[in-house]
Amino acid sequence: MYSYCFFCNTVKCALVAAAIRQKFGYAAFSPKIVQRKWIKGACHEEVRDYLPGYVFVYSERPITEFREIRVMEGVLRCLGQRDDDYRLQGNDRKFAEMLYAHNGTIGIVKTYREGDRVKLCREMMGGFEGEIIKLDRRKGRALLQFSFDGNCLQVWVGYEMIDDGSLVIERSDSM
DSSP, X not given: OEEEEEEEOGGGHHHHHHHHHHHHOOEEEOOEEEEEEEETTEEEEEEEEOSTTEEXXXXXXXXXXXXXXXXXXXXXXXXXXXXXTTOOOHHHHHXXXXXXXXXXXXXXXXXXXXXXXXXXXXXXXXXXXXXXXXEETTTTEEEEEEEETTEEEEEEEEEEEEETTEEOSSOOSOO
């Protein structure tokens, strides 16, 4: 699988992804995230846009239609290096593959306790490297830090604590 990413005008992301799917037949989406919100003491989960402006594209063969995609209304630039034919590499590629494995949506992440630290389960993240830098146990959220497109990003995600494959007390009944 080849992974690519285009930076687009934020309000045009959905249109760009739909046009790429329709015209070229590639898998394309603007990523989403499931976030927990507490209303009157009850937990609600909302799906929101994540990384506004980014459209991820996946194909079984290398994409050769870059010129056609880059001139689409709303596309501002292509991530990746020209020497690599703009394919995502390293952590950017791993992040894109993790998104693809989860149909473009970062859901409730699985975590485990290691000593006094809480860490991300590698199986769910597919080799993508991220670090939990803060926990809000009361709200069931974790602040996840990772790098993408040369930037250090942080996002609050819902988490589910597992222990040797079985769920423990800090469990949410979601995804």
